[in-house]
Amino acid sequence: MIQHDVSLRGLNTFGLPSVAESYLPLRDLAQLESPHFRTTPALVLGGGSNLLLRENVPGLTVHVLLGGVQELGAAAGAGSGTGTDVHLRVGGGVDWNQLVRYTLDQGLAGMENLVLIPGTVGASPVQNIGAYGAEVADLITAVHVWEYGHGARTLRPDECDFGYRDSRFKKEPGRFLITAVDFRLQRNASSVNTSYGAIIAELERLGVDQATPADVALAVTNIRRSKLPDWFFLGNSGSFFKNPVVPKTTHERIQQDYPQAPSYPIDTDHVKLPAGWLIDRAGLRGARDGQVGTYAKQALVMVNHGGATGEDILAFSSRVQTTVLEKFGVNLEREVRLIGG
Numbered sequence: 001m002i003q004h005d006v007s008l009r010g011l012n013t014f015g016l017p018s019v020a021e022s023y024l025p026l027r028d029l030a031q032l033e034s035p036h037f038r039t040t041p042a043l044v045l046g047g048g049s050n051l052l053l054r055e056n057v058p059g060l061t062v063h064v065l066l067g068g069v070q071e072l073g074a075a076a077g078a079g080s081g082t083g084t085d086v087h088l089r090v091g092g093g094v095d096w097n098q099l100v101r102y103t104l105d106q107g108l109a110g111m112e113n114l115v116l117i118p119g120t121v122g123a124s125p126v127q128n129i130g131a132y133g134a135e136v137a138d139l140i141t142a143v144h145v146w147e148y149g150h151g152a153r154t155l156r157p158d159e160c161d162f163g164y165r166d167s168r169f170k171k172e173p174g175r176f177l178i179t180a181v182d183f184r185l186q187r188n189a190s191s192v193n194t195s196y197g198a199i200i201a202e203l204e205r206l207g208v209d210q211a212t213p214a215d216v217a218l219a220v221t222n223i224r225r226s227k228l229p230d231w232f233f234l235g236n237s238g239s240f241f242k243n244p245v246v247p248k249t250t251h252e253r254i255q256q257d258y259p260q261a262p263s264y265p266i267d268t269d270h271v272k273l274p275a276g277w278l279i280d281r282a283g284l285r286g287a288r289d290g291q292v293g294t295y296a297k298q299a300l301v302m303v304n305h306g307g308a309t310g311e312d313i314l315a316f317s318s319r320v321q322t323t324v325l326e327k328f329g330v331n332l333e334r335e336v337r338l339i340g341g
């Protein structure tokens with residue numbers, strides 16, 4: 001069952017050369033009773049779309065391939081008055097985008113804004129995936145985990161410490177392996193989330209008046225395809241850095257040179273700055289060092305032009321961090337997780 005010296009090149013969206021010392025595919029919950037799940041592995045691997053892999057991953061890599069989509073039952077929408085709640089339990093290894101497509105085919109609303117995000121269902125709570133005005137935490141009703149050292153457990157959303165691209169699973173790496181996630185969706189929903197300006201503009205362009213979840217998914221798909229590279233052809237991990245949250249005074253200082261500098265309010269004293277804008281204005285959009293660079297259409301995305309290693313990407317990303325720090329006094333924190341040695 002365990003394999004040794006397994007190449008992970010085809011299992012990460014950067015397409016980085018990396019070798020797992022030991023590799024174990026997890027396809028069945030019964031495997032959790034084996035001695036391999038008594039101690040924390042080096043890496044719990046999903047779709048490899050939020051990882052920066054170095055050339056060697058010592059120790060055990062567990063690849064979560066648990067499947068299954070199960071409807072748990074329907075109930076009148078709690079207080080929403082708009083539709084019927086439908087509860088799904090989905091295996092941690094299910095492909096996220098395939099799940100979104102499945103729910104749309106079933107006439108279920110809730111996941112449409114999160115279409116086309118790569119990766120697995122089991123990883124979706126880890127960084128609380130979000131896009132276009134929606135976050136997965138708003139749909140999650142339970143997270144089923146294998147807690148290393150303890151066993152199987154179910155966590156309620158309030159036990160997951162969800163935040164912006166953050167959760168307990170991210171803060172405590174190695175403690176939990178997510179086996180399945182429960183979601184609450186809606187059948188016959190009468191409204192969709194078009195809070196994100198670009199969605200409204202795209203729906204107008206498509207000539208859609210009363211948008212359905214499928215219309216929103218199409219709009220988001222079009223926007224994403226126009227802005228993000230397809231990792232199959234140009235290796236990348238989506239947003240490489242988090243959007244930094246800074247004191248308002250930092251934004252005001254930046255506005256002295258850039259009056260149009262964008263920001264999003266967080267609380268009375270803090271704002272979020274778009275990291276892509278900072279990298280762009282630091283002159284690094286489309287920049288390239290050997291086989292690594294930033295994407296010409298979106299500076300927040302680092303790309304592997306072919307043949308780069310994790311070390312190459314790390315070195316280039318450090319250059320980006322230093323340049324942005326020197327120019328704006330703002331620290332960029334990596335969103336992707338660095339693995340291996």
Ligand SMILES: Cc1cc2nc3c(=O)[nH]c(=O)nc-3n(C[C@H](O)[C@H](O)[C@H](O)COP(=O)(O)OP(=O)(O)OC[C@H]3O[C@@H](n4cnc5c(N)ncnc54)[C@H](O)[C@@H]3O)c2cc1C
Nearest residue numbers: 046047048049050118119120122123129130131178237238
């Ligand atoms: C082109 C592109 C676009 C993207 N767009 C977005 C976006 O719009 N919004 C967004 O939020 N993200 C985005 N991402 C990032 C990425 O898709 C998400 O973070 C995704 O949830 C990662 O899933 P994965 O299965 O690939 O996880 P992996 O990369 O395999 O792992 C990521 C982390 O989760 C952990 N993990 C994985 N599976 C499990 C599990 N079953 N149990 C416990 N821990 C686990 C890993 O150990 C690791 O720490 C994008 C990435 C790419 C390449």
